[in-house]
Amino acid sequence: MSSVNSTNTNPLSFILIGIPGLEPVQRWISIPFCSMYILALLGNCTILYVIKAEQSLHKPMFLFLSMLSITDLILSTSALPKMLSIFWFNLRDISFNACLVQMFFIHSFTAMESGFFLAMAFDRYVAICNPLRHSTILTNPTIAKIGIVVVSRGVIFFSPHAFLVKSLPYCQTNVISHTYCEFMALMKIACAETYTSKAYSLTVASLIGAFDLLSTAASYFFILRTVLSLPSKAASRKAFSTCSSHICVILVFYTTAVFTFLTHRFGHNVPPEVHITVANIYLLVPPTLNPIIYGVRTKKIRQRVVKVFYHKSV
Incomplete structure (x- = not known):
């Protein structure tokens, strides 16, 4: 275990150990993780390309889907490259500032993903319950404002995490028992009282998650x-059929999210390898499944994907 001098309140770097207890099999674990990351990149880039290329898809549902795809790309890319470098090359060091940046992107874009799920649910609500006013309620300026609110909410509420982490001393160890820089994992190695910081993080996460989930429900x-x-x-x-794809994605996202949140709050007896594996699934599975589910279940996207790539091959 690496430790830092007690006179240094902030280490120059942290050491990410990956999944504690599963170090011998991390190379094997990297195979499904890498496969999911590649699928997330290809799937979300395809969704973005098709929506941009096809004028008929420039509608609220697909504009929100494109925002979700951008969020998924940034969220998965924030964690996976570093995680794979740990599994494959044992490159565990991450600089202090890079750790703060990674933590901010992961937490803020997770909140943004939840917000875009709610925005898509609102679009389906208006389209089905009030179809005659759909085009007048969800105009392009309104869609842009919703997108700005979702992004701003994630940035505003999770920016303090970086300042909270930076204000704490790390005088005993710089080893993080995780595959990425996660706020609660950093709180565990701080040698100071962290109750207020943890309370803020859990309160913000629970309020945002509860509001989005209840509003979507x-x-x-x-x-x-x-x-x-x-x-x-x-x-x-x-x-x-129109709503089933959205419901499937939401169930996957919130099931893993709720498990991760409850583990932080109550799951002190949950083995760390289980908690960290689920936390990784929480970041990887939704970005991988979103384009697959929407591409397969949404007829317009499926038809446009076939049309675009068929014409390219002819």
């Missing part, structure tokens, strides 16, 4: 009520 409650009241079974099936 409320949107789908009203959507379900409207769909069940439709006289035509064909119309009901079409409405369910």
Whole structure:
């Protein structure tokens, strides 16, 4: 274990050990992680290209989807390259400032992803429950404002994390038991009282997560009520099909998010390898599944992908 001199309040660098307890098999673990990262890059870039290339997809649902894809690309790229360098080349050092930047991007863009899920749920709510006003409610300026609010919320509420980390002394060790710079993992190695810092982080995460999840659930409650009241079974099936892809992605995202949050708050007996593996899945699986689910389940995207790549190959 590496340690730092007690006179240094901030180390020059931290050491990320990866997944504690699973060091001998980390090279094997890197295979599915790397595969998911490649799929996330290819899938989200394809979604962005198709939406940009096809004028007919310049609609609220797909504009929010493009914002989600950008968020997924940045979120997964913030963690995966460094994680793979640990697994493959044992390059565990990360500079103090680089650690702060990585932490900020991971936490803030996770909040942004949650916000864009809510924005997409609101779009489906308006489209199904109030279709005649959809085009007047979700205009391009309104969509841009929603995007700015989601991004600003993530930046404003998670910028203090970097200042909180920088203000604490790290006089005993600079070893982080994680695959990336995560706020709570840094709090564990600080040699000072961290109750206030941890309370702030957990409060912000819980309030944002609870607001987004409850608002999304409320949107789908009203959507379900409207769909069940439709006289035509064909119309009901079409409405369910439109929303099913979104619901699948939300379930994956919030299931892992809630587990990670509860582990920080109550799961002191959860093995660290389980907690850190789920935390990695939390960052990797949604960016990987989002373009696959939306590409397969959304007819317009599926048709445009086939059209674009078919014409390129001819």
